[in-house]
Every structure is written in structure tokens, then in C-alpha cells.
Amino acid sequence: MTALVIAEHDHASIKPATLNTVTAALACGGEVHVLVAGANAAEAAKAAAQIAGVTKVIAADSPSLAENLAENVAAQVLAIAANYSHILFPSTANGKNVAPRVAAKLDVAQISDITKVDSPDTFERPIYAGNAIATVQSSDATKVITVRTTGFDAAAATGGSAAIETAEGVADSGKSSFVGREVTKSERPELTAAKIIVSGGRALGSAEKFQEVMAPLADKLNAGLGASRAAVDAGYAPNDWQVGQTGKIVAPQLYIAAGISGAIQHLAGMKDSKVIVAINKDEEAPIFSVADYGLVADLFVAVPELTNTL
Numbered sequence: 436m437t438a439l440v441i442a443e444h445d446h447a448s449i450k451p452a453t454l455n456t457v458t459a460a461l462a463c464g465g466e467v468h469v470l471v472a473g474a475n476a477a478e479a480a481k482a483a484a485q486i487a488g489v490t491k492v493i494a495a496d497s498p499s500l501a502e503n504l505a506e507n508v509a510a511q512v513l514a515i516a517a518n519y520s521h522i523l524f525p526s527t528a529n530g531k532n533v534a535p536r537v538a539a540k541l542d543v544a545q546i547s548d549i550t551k552v553d554s555p556d557t558f559e560r561p562i563y564a565g566n567a568i569a570t571v572q573s574s575d576a577t578k579v580i581t582v583r584t585t586g587f588d589a590a591a592a593t594g595g596s597a598a599i600e601t602a603e604g605v606a607d608s609g610k611s612s613f614v615g616r617e618v619t620k621s622e623r624p625e626l627t628a629a630k631i632i633v634s635g636g637r638a639l640g641s642a643e644k645f646q647e648v649m650a651p652l653a654d655k656l657n658a659g660l661g662a663s664r665a666a667v668d669a670g671y672a673p674n675d676w677q678v679g680q681t682g683k684i685v686a687p688q689l690y691i692a693a694g695i696s697g698a699i700q701h702l703a704g705m706k707d708s709k710v711i712v713a714i715n716k717d718e719e720a721p722i723f724s725v726a727d728y729g730l731v732a733d734l735f736v737a738v739p740e741l742t743n744t745l
């Protein structure tokens with residue numbers, strides 16, 4: 436029984452979501468291999484070989500894999516899939532783009548968004564925006580799994596010494612082509628990797644106030660900036676800051692929510708944070724039910740005070 440983890444990488448380094456996925460793969464009970472499908476990605480393969488617990492890295496290098504096109508990555512996974520009992524992807528935009536293609540081609544049911552491995556064929560996953568946990572058992576020969584990374588600790592990035600094996604890179608599928616990429620550039624930590632997140636809600640009232648009140652606190656704490664969907668829909672914050680069921684799932688060491696009511700769809704994205712601080716002027720706000728520290732206060736007074744005190 437061997438599990439294959441599909442690495443999330445930028446061809447030079449391994450992204451943190453890979454490390455949590457390795458932990459999930461180790462819990463499946465067998466050996467763990469990592470596929471690094473990229474172009475000129477030798478450095479990423481070397482980094483993958485150092486992940487604790489990984490016994491083999493398969494490096495597939497091809498120009499067809501340069502832009503992470505889902506059709507080509509899926510074909511690369513399928514080329515070696517027969518060797519594996521479990522194929523695990525991080526439940527990121529990339530992983531969720533490739534995994535269903537692999538599952539469909541293997542004619543198996545995808546097991547999505549797992550948060551726990553009970554046994555090699557039984558997994559737990561949140562349903563109803565995290566309000567219930569389903570235990571699912573699969574009798575498929577190959578388990579194709581996406582891993583909710585906040586459910587698993589990160590494997591150590593160093594300490595391993597896996598062998599690196601090269602696999603022939605697949606040819607371009609011709610089904611899609613890379614046109615361009617517009618990447619948001621930010622000095623702040625990326626939300627899903629941030630240790631601290633400062634998040635604002637509809638109460639901020641405008642994009643200007645969001646920046647004026649929330650950004651200095653985030654700067655002081657070297658935190659990522661998040662937002663509720665109401666704040667995003669109102670244009671106070673960009674789309675990729677949204678935390679929640681239809682946004683990003685985060686579990687930082689510290690999550691500070693200011694002017695966020697705590698709707699279940701928001702809680703679904705942040706309630707696994709280690710310490711939650713809520714600032715809300717309504718003492719009945721549901722966010723206080725998950726908060727470790729709650730402050731009933733006007734955020735326009737409390738947040739600047741907090742920023743100045745730090």
C-alpha cells in the first residue's frame with residue numbers, strides 16, 4: 436500500500452499545503468511518495484525529498500507542465516496512478532482542479548476535503564458548512580482524495596532523505612493553452628499560510644475605512660488580511676481575502692475578527708483557528724460563541740487602540 440501526494444509547488448520550492456497533505460498520506464498507513472510535476476523543477480523535487488516521512492519523489496519534468504494546466508497534470512498523475520492505493524491532493528484551487536479529472540479517468544469516486552483518516556479506507560469530512568462530520572468508507576481500488584489542509588499538521592519540511600526518481604513528462608494534451616496570469620502581489624503573508632489573520636466585516640462601511648482601520652493592525656502583527664463575504668461583496672476588500680465556506684479555509688494561530696457577525700458560512704472558514712479574538716458591538720453576535728477572547732466594543736475605537744498599544 437503506497438500513497439502518492441501531488442505536490443503544490445512553484446517549480447523552485449514546495450508550497451506549505453503539500454506538507455499537510457503528506458501528514459494525511461502518512462495516516463493512510465503505507466509508504467508515501469510525492470509527485471513533482473513541473474518544468475525545470477529540480478529544486479522543488481529536492482525540497483520534496485527532504486520532507487520527513489517521504490520515501491520517494493517522482494520528478495516529472497516537461498514544458499507541458501510549466502503552467503500547471505490541469506489537463507496535463509492530470510495526465511501525468513494518471514501515467515503513474517496504477518502504482519498507488521491512495522492519490523492525495525491538497526484541497527487548494529490547483530488540487531481541486533486536477534483531482535476530479537484523475538478520479539473520473541480511474542472511474543472511482545473522489546473523496547473530498549478530508550479532515551481525518553480513520554483507516555486506509557475510511558475518512559472524515561465536514562458537511563453542511565462544517566456543522567456535521569460525515570464518515571465515509573470507500574471500496575474503490577484507488578482512493579482519490581483531496582485534503583483539507585487545516586485538518587492536518589504540517590509534516591516537517593526537512594529531515595527526510597527520499598530518493599528522487601525521474602518519470603517521463605507527458606506530452607501537451609492540446610486541450611487547453613496558457614494565455615496569461617495576473618497575480619496579486621502583496622507584502623502580507625498569504626491567507627492560507629499566515630500565522631496571524633486580521634479580518635474585517637461589513638461594519639467597516641467602505642474600502643477606505645477597511646484600509647485605514649484594519650491594515651495598520653495587520654502591519655503591526657505581520658498578519659494576513661481577511662474579510663467576510665459581506666465586506667467582499669460590498670467592495671470593501673478584494674475577493675481573494677474572503678474567509679469562509681465559499682472563500683478560504685484558514686486555521687492560523689491567531690484570528691482577529693472585527694465587525695463580523697459570525698454567520699455559519701464565515702465560521703466554516705475560520706473556526707479551527709487556534710485562538711479567536713472577536714470585536715463586535717453586539718454582545719449577542721454569534722462570533723462570540725467561537726471566540727476565545729471577546730470584546731464588546733465599537734471597532735472604530737477598539738482596533739486603533741489595540742494597534743497603538745502593540
Ligand SMILES: Cc1cc2nc3c(=O)[nH]c(=O)nc-3n(C[C@H](O)[C@H](O)[C@H](O)COP(=O)(O)OP(=O)(O)OC[C@H]3O[C@@H](n4cnc5c(N)ncnc54)[C@H](O)[C@@H]3O)c2cc1C
Nearest residue numbers: 636637638663664665679680681682694696700701716734
Ligand atoms: C451559500 C452561502 C455562502 C456563503 N459564504 C460565505 C463565506 O465564505 N464567508 C462569509 O464571510 N460569508 C459567507 N456567506 C454570507 C454569510 O451568510 C453572511 O452574510 C456574512 O458572513 C456576513 O458578513 P458580516 O459578518 O461582515 O456582516 P453582518 O452579518 O452584517 O455583520 C456585521 C457585524 O458587525 C457588527 N458591527 C456593526 N458596526 C460595528 C462597529 N462599529 N463595531 C463593532 N461591530 C460592529 C454588527 O453587530 C454585526 O455583528 C455565505 C452565504 C451563503 C448563503
